[in-house]
Amino acid sequence: MDKIVVLDFGSQYSHLICRRIREFSVYAELVPYNITLEELQKHNPKGIIFSGGPSSVYNSDAPIPEDGIFDMNLPILGICYGHQLIVNKYGGKVKQANKEYGSSLLTIDNDKDLLNGIGESVRAWMSHGDEAEEIPPGFQVIGHTESAKFAAIASEEKSIYGIQFHPEVVHTEQGTEILKNFVLKVCGANQDWNMKGFIESEVEKISKIDGNVLCGVSGGIDSTVVALLIQKAIGDRVKCVFVNNGLLRLDEEKEVEEMFKNNFKVNFTVIEAGESFLNKLKGVEDPEKKRKIVGEEFISVFTEFAEKKGPFKWLAQGTLYPDVIESGVSKGPAAVIKTHHNVGGLPEWLNLDILEPLKELYKDEVREIAKILGVPEKLFMRHPFPGPGLAVRIIGEVTPKKLQISKLASKIVEEELMEAGLYENVWQAYASVGDDKAVGVVGDERKYGNIVMIRVVDSIDAMTADWTRLPHGLLEKMSNRITNEIEDVTWVSYAISSKPPATIEPQ
Numbered sequence: 001m002d003k004i005v006v007l008d009f010g011s012q013y014s015h016l017i018c019r020r021i022r023e024f025s026v027y028a029e030l031v032p033y034n035i036t037l038e039e040l041q042k043h044n045p046k047g048i049i050f051s052g053g054p055s056s057v058y059n060s061d062a063p064i065p066e067d068g069i070f071d072m073n074l075p076i077l078g079i080c081y082g083h084q085l086i087v088n089k090y091g092g093k094v095k096q097a098n099k100e101y102g103s104s105l106l107t108i109d110n111d112k113d114l115l116n117g118i119g120e121s122v123r124a125w126m127s128h129g130d131e132a133e134e135i136p137p138g139f140q141v142i143g144h145t146e147s148a149k150f151a152a153i154a155s156e157e158k159s160i161y162g163i164q165f166h167p168e169v170v171h172t173e174q175g176t177e178i179l180k181n182f183v184l185k186v187c188g189a190n191q192d193w194n195m196k197g198f199i200e201s202e203v204e205k206i207s208k209i210d211g212n213v214l215c216g217v218s219g220g221i222d223s224t225v226v227a228l229l230i231q232k233a234i235g236d237r238v239k240c241v242f243v244n245n246g247l248l249r250l251d252e253e254k255e256v257e258e259m260f261k262n263n264f265k266v267n268f269t270v271i272e273a274g275e276s277f278l279n280k281l282k283g284v285e286d287p288e289k290k291r292k293i294v295g296e297e298f299i300s301v302f303t304e305f306a307e308k309k310g311p312f313k314w315l316a317q318g319t320l321y322p323d324v325i326e327s328g329v330s331k332g333p334a335a336v337i338k339t340h341h342n343v344g345g346l347p348e349w350l351n352l353d354i355l356e357p358l359k360e361l362y363k364d365e366v367r368e369i370a371k372i373l374g375v376p377e378k379l380f381m382r383h384p385f386p387g388p389g390l391a392v393r394i395i396g397e398v399t400p401k402k403l404q405i406s407k408l409a410s411k412i413v414e415e416e417l418m419e420a421g422l423y424e425n426v427w428q429a430y431a432s433v434g435d436d437k438a439v440g441v442v443g444d445e446r447k448y449g450n451i452v453m454i455r456v457v458d459s460i461d462a463m464t465a466d467w468t469r470l471p472h473g474l475l476e477k478m479s480n481r482i483t484n485e486i487e488d489v490t491w492v493s494y495a496i497s498s499k500p501p502a503t504i505e506p507q
């Protein structure tokens, strides 16, 4: 498989470069800028990209890649800070300029290779403080903007290119075309990165491990795909455990069990632990304490299983590439395996190594694998659900009655959103319940019942969220159904606080 290596100089867009390249089926990987020459050679790249970054090349502590990297005779594309690095390295000059953020018109001066086929001019996204003042000998200008004379430069002889703008962000028109020109035409990389190939090579790698694998599954897409991949590789030597903690959505435990038992041949165990979770949560009102209790109980249930059904050598996890990038964990030479890393709070003495078969993948790539492996469509569109489940959706103490109300009311909210064709448009949707009560009339009788709170939000990454402006008729229908179908509920409210200052879950 051909590979492009992206050296990360700290730009917030660095991982997007990989994302865009993988979208046209070439494998790209982000590595720290100070990777050693030896490590880089092991990647056997077809080309190298220097990302942008916040530094200035003339500062004494500027991040500089190992010198030998320039002598590998590989094509190099420098973006923003990477562009300035190239200018500096080959004898040009970089100066402090007026900061430029936003889109500028890039005029193409030479459309021979990097800027081939993108027209006479395009809008290009700029985000920089420094700029090239003088370009190195042997380089020529291939594009400029009104304020940056040397916005794109090339040494065709060396196959080294520098661009001041960011082709990886969507605001740069034809940005993907520019990356394609570099990766496909200049580097000559083959478009051989696809999920079928990934499955084959990963299964092959995993099939070589010895010992048994413990794999926790939640019914979510990541853990399901992890379980299926490992099962394909080592069959029954992977034991999947699903903990029913009693805090799941209505009938979710049955759905997950049916999905695994009917569709897949995995070694699958359900641990019915609802009672022990509820006992531990009895009388606890504080949100953080509830979270902690649920986390600890998971670990204790898991540990007990591992002790009884072990020995296990491995613990499988559904870590994805963005998690790896965010946590700043640099990857070891073996892609699948990270040794003796006690993630998830399991006790050291279990002595489990970590298996993370998805840690090179983005979420949409995992979805594609799920499709190939025959995961039912229903699972793809399901909203995210918090690990501690209804313990963070129910306000105050978690009781069987509040659990039942929240499960039934959330089901109604979901059903009505689906009926209205809006389920997939919103980020999360549920109904919560606390201890507040309000008076209602049922028939001729006064009833002092629970208040249910519907929460529906729009979001892109859960960091911020906006409450969804649902049609009034739809809200009315949800409210009517909730008060009619669920005993004890007399009032329904709709949460109209965004995040911040509120959060998505109430606890």
Ligand code: XMP
Pocket (backbone or CB within 6 Å): 291, 384, 385, 386, 387, 388, 392, 428, 462, 463, 499, 502, 503, 504, 505, 506
């Ligand atoms: P908040 O409530 O903080 O939630 O706005 C942001 C996103 O994270 C989910 N969430 C959790 N997920 N463990 C999880 O696995 C948790 O403790 C947890 N708390 C919140 C929440 O559903 C939302 O998508």
